[in-house]
Amino acid sequence: MRYGLAICISCLLLLALAAGLQRPLRAEVKAAANGQKAEKADAAEAGNRTIVDLFSWAELQRQEFIDLETEIDGMQDLGGIAAQLPALAGAVGLLEREIDGFAASPDRNRLQPDIFNNRIGRAKLQLLKLKGPVADMITRLSNLHSEWSAKKLVLADYHRQTDLPMAFVVEEKKDLARVIDSAVALIEKRLNPVLATGKEIAGLQVRINAAENRLDRVKTEIRRESAQQTSPSMLSPEFYSRLNAALLRDSFDRLRGFLGQQKENLQGHSVLLFFGAIGFVMLWLAVRSSGANTSPASYWYSFARCPLAASTFIVSVGSALFTILIIEFDLPQQWQQLLHILNVVSVAVLLKDAIADNWFRRGLRRLAFFLATTLSLVVVGLPETLIFVFVFYSSLVASLMYGFGMFSKVAPSNPWVLWMRRIWGLPPLFILLSGMGGYDQFAVFLFSACLSTIVAFLTIWMLYRLFLGVMELLCAGVPFPLVRESRAAIISSLRPLVVMIHLLLAVSVIGVIWGSHKTVTKALAALADVGFTVGDVRITLGFTIVVAVVFYLALLVSKAVQAILLHEVLPRYGADKGAQLSISRLVHYAVLTGGFFVMLRVLGFKPEQITILGGAFGVGIAFGLQAIITNFASGLILLFERPIKVGDTLQLGGEFGEVKKLGLRATVIRTFDNAEIVVPNSDLITGQVTNWTLASRKVRVRVPIGVAYGTEVAKVLEILRGVAAANPMVLGDPKPAAFFLAFGASSLDFELRVWIPDFLEKTQVLSDLNQDIEAELSAHGIEIPFPQTDLHIRSLDPQVAAGLRNGPA
Template identity: 30%
Template sequence: MRPLLFIFYCLIFTLVCSPCWSAQENNGTAAGAVSEQTSTPSSEAADASPQATVFPGVSEVVSRLATLNNNTASTSTQLDEITALEQTKDNLDKVMERQKTLDQRLKELGDPEQWSFERLLETRSVLVGQLGNLKAIFETLSTKLTTLDNLRNQWQQRKIFWVEWKAYLTKENTEFPAAEFDRADEKIAALLKQIADASGKLIAVQQQVVLIQDGNEATVRHIDTALKNLRSQIFKKTARSFASSTFYAQFNTELNQQVKDNFNLVQWYRTSYLHDYWWVTVMQLILALVLAVNLRKHRKKDDASQWNILFRHPWAAGLFVAFATLSPLYKAPPLAWTFYLLVISVIAASILVAGIVPERRHAMLVWLLAFIYLISMFLQVIGLPLPFLRLYLVVLSLIGIPLLARMCLLSRRNKDSWQLIIGQRIGIIVLTISLIAQLGGYSTLSLRLVDSAIKTVFVLLMVYMVMRLTQGGIDYLLGHPWVQSWKFFKIFGSRLARRINHFIVGALFIYGMLYTVQIWGGSDSVTTTWLAVKDFGVTVGEVELTLSTVIMVVMIMYLAFSLSWFMRSLFDVEIVGPRYMDSGLRDSLKTLLHYIIISCGLLLTLGSLGIGLQSFAVIAGALGIGIGFGLQNIVNNFVSGLILLFERPIKLGDRIILDGEWAIVRKIGLRSTVIETYNQAEIIVPNSQLISEKVTNLTHSNSRARITIDVGVAYGEDIERVLAILKEEAKNNPTVLKYPEPSPLFVAFGASSLDFKLRIWLENFDQSLDVKSDLSVAIYKRFDQEGISIPFPQRDLHLRSVSDNVWEKWRGPKTPVNSEPAFPVENDHQANTDNQQAETEQQEGDSGMRPGDTTEIDTEQTGEKG
């Protein structure tokens, strides 16, 4: 018992004391770590650790002070770099200069509530750009201030370390060089002061930036309020009606002076903006010049392609392409600068569109719309006072309504396109509503309606021109002789152009729709419009279908299918994979690659919809239940399709016999296989049938084929001569293989002939029918030359009844029944049989059969030679 009690007490003692031992061991490890950390003279971690309980000895004071001096110097250099604000100051000076000009401009324009809609959008765009520049400067300063705060914390920790180290040595009554500690304290204090001074400078600049930001944001809010008020006043009466005398009293000298003042306020030439974006203008001019020169150089007189209009108007085409593609590089352009860009783009587009339309009156309509659009934009740029602007819209409506009505009548009479007729009718309706609204005092509604309608028309024209030019450019590029020298582009160039065109048309359609929404919604840019509408959608369960999500899904799936088609096309032209790869294997790889790419696209689509892979567990369960109830055949065909792709018992292009039908394998799909019979009828065969049932594959391992030609010659011919002729004719045919060599055989003594078979081998099964026909013709001609006859079966005819008229013309008067037969017979038995038949026929004639009734002929093969 004592040994057991001793062991029991030992276990209890171990359990009680083990936590204490663990704590002591952990403390010892921590102390060792601190000791090891502080034992290195160059360690910055020990200096920065005020929580350390073990300080180094006196021997390390000098070395640590030297390290402190080095760190102080490096930090001072870093502070100089941080406080070097040359680039930031340059940017800030530019921003401040722009801000000064902007403030002066805002002061000249006065209250935003009195501005036009276009001027509000222009000023807001400039302010937003200015806020972006200020934000960039503010973020740069914030990053530097964060760096200074980190440096301040580090050096404060070092200062605390030296102070506590000095106190520790004093407490331990250890002699130490106090001057070294004082020097360290002075260096750290000086560096902390330098950090504080740098922070103060950055904070002062940051406060200045924040002050400007606050002012600009307040102005933006004021402009947003003015825009909101204008939008809310669209369906409100905002002016006097034309029937009121007050309206006409507005036209006085003060109104004329206001026109002059507004015109003078327009910044027709802003040096600062041109200084910032001169490179865009230079790029536009260079691009326009290069395009125009090249189009003139390659001009073709009889070109009927979509590029014909470009060759006829090279300068207009060059300017349109240059300004349409590079104008988005201008950020927040002034209203006058926007007007300059519009003048060039609209005139160039009008020249091109007028050259495309089929009739002169259509070209006149295009130029009329261009003129009205530019006049309207010019009046908005100069800020024409509202009374004059209302008169302009009334005159425009009074002239435009009958003009469009006349053009619409001519279009209906000449059976123009329905789009043009509908557009003209919409124009009549818009001008009519505008006229009624202006006469009634709803000036805001009239202004927005006409302005938005005109802009929408030109947006559609611009999109149409860009779409047409892009499509023509792609067709021209892919049809170039150098590009056509590549096998892929020669075969699939048209399909590739069509897919690229579809993608471009979709992108232009989305951009045109966003631009149209911007025009009618009164937004300041397409980006702002997109940010406003991209989250519009519905929520279905846990999936949120927004506009951006739908566009993303469509784009992913279209790119997935396009990529799949592109890769499969590369396989078709043997660019991907070895050139000696079997066509069936190549087709299998194409199909598998198609499934992989589409599956990846589907996964990306589900990810963009927010559907995780864990949701597939539910789908898999539902699919299992569906398979158990009624989808066995579908799954069976799917798995069979995979077996066909991997095992390849049949492959694309194989010649097979299925249900007695000769056919060619055209496509192996996921569920079924398409085979084409020799009469070009397509049969859809489930994949499971090709796996579970017997299928004769004539070209599975090779395309060789053996064909047999049956030949019969008359009795008495030389058999050996016939065999030699058959073999010679087979060898003379270049399609027949030399090995295995042709094999003529004598097979049987036939009823009418000596029967032979000629067996030959062909390299390609597709040649069998042609070769068999050619050899049969050659054998027949050779037999004819050699005097070898080909027999045909002999027949004896027995006439049961014949018309009396025919009988008399052929044999004379008809013989009595009991007389000798008109035809010789082989024996008496045959004669008796014929007599009995004649008596029977005579009885039938007595019973009503008349001459001229149908004659029955009984044939019997005799086996005699011809």
């Protein structure tokens, strides 16, 4: 199934659209039902209340009370949500204390706020998942409470207007009051604990926001400090006086605390670690076994060559997604940071087979090593002074390598690599200058930001290759021959979408690294909102991307369906080539039309708006695009009636040609001189066109011939029939025929008529017959005369006449 993935993606898009259409439909049905109830209530309230109205309304309230009990019993139990709140509250409390301690610490690392941001983001996501069901339940129960409270007013109105002292009426009113009071009590009983849970969630939301604001203030202070001289110069003895025994003891204590924390994490997550190890081994075995049939040109080749690094990369990249989507899969924060370090190391290993240039590959792997070491120091929690020492001397080593590399006489073949060789040493030089000037905070930030930017690009690039490599494996393993044969075309078609997604992800990640946004999701939202305003319409990047993606997916679906029809479906029914192409073109335009309406729905247009837009579009077309619509209608006629098909040979005016493409606006005809003529479809419908191959490609060839007077007619006819019978291209049925047609001015006129199987062979057969006829006539001494004219002279000068009689002198 060619372009199979494109079909799956587009089907998911259509299903999502169908779900979006069903939601407003259900809302309209519900609103209609509520409207009918409201109309009944209004009718009951209008005019005087009667006993009949009372009993009818009472019966309706009893039925609604039963429905209310069923609905409340079916509501989600908040016990699970309430049970998660204490743990979340404890995590928020710990986060608040750590942020306060970090704010008060004199040894503040600029990289630490990023870790706090990740924890705050996870806490927000957990709270959001708990808040949604509670908010929905509060809204529904509040509405029910308002409805049943309003029924008390209606009952009081019945008390005023139906004051008959009948015992059964009084009893009915009392029973109805009990029903309403029971309903209100039932709602309040369910609502009170929900409100308490909602209040607790709101309190946690306030605490998380306060912690985030506190962290933002600390980050602002750190940025302000980064622009100031906060430590002695690295060249001064004062700086190295900090490297004392107390600093070493503090470092060992932090390392010991880190190892103890990991021991506790291992004990607390032993089951998760056990199953994670089993899953990792299975993934490693799968990656290792996939390399048997992988070619070096494949995207999967670099992963199959290093199965351990590939498995680590997949796990480290996927862990972030799992921790976001599945709250129960909650890794310790330090483990997530360690997975990030492993991701950096795995990317450095995978570069071995992904980059051809040796110098470029070695340089990137060294940068990845520096970043992994820096992150390890931050995760362990070593003092900032030690981290700065490592950053400074790593930059010094990088600067020396840069200086020696400038004298290298080996020039790279790639100009990009040459350009990178010339500029890559500039950031280490800035870091050295910052350290010499005492700007240690700025030096650490610049060091980590530059390395993180490079590694982020490499990670996203490897993620891009991983996606395409997995797609290659899936296409090669499916049991459909078309997909296996067309996997290169499938990958090529999906590549623009994959590139766009990874570019957006790269820009967002870089924005987070350099501090312009707190999270990747916020960076993506800000990026999607970039745009400009034209009048009252704002055109954003997100809007443009949605339009482009929907249109491109429609094209992919169209290509996939056409491929399936042309290679799988239509050939089974024996359809000729022209019919197959005509049907595939109709399907193509139908899919594009459907994609256009899907795009309108995705952009927020309602069905009635789409109808109005279609009407206005039709009116505009009728007035401004009459010629195009005429050609379009003519194209539909050609596709349905099929007087002309792809592959037919036409005579249009004085030109002969073959139909190469039959579109809805115009038809492309390639002449026998290899010139392509674009003919509007309306000309083919309204004009006279000769189709030599409409019903059959068999045609008749006519060969006129003249012989001299006095030639035996029967002999000539026999020669012509013999020549026709000897030609292998001449059909035996219908039989060749030779005719003596007329007494010409200079010759006896004959004609040979033969049938051949294909019009395209007409010129060649005519040439062969002419050669054979000339040879046979010459062999039998039969002359093909020239045109002759008799000249009769009526008057002539005497001297000229005498000269003619006597001959030349």
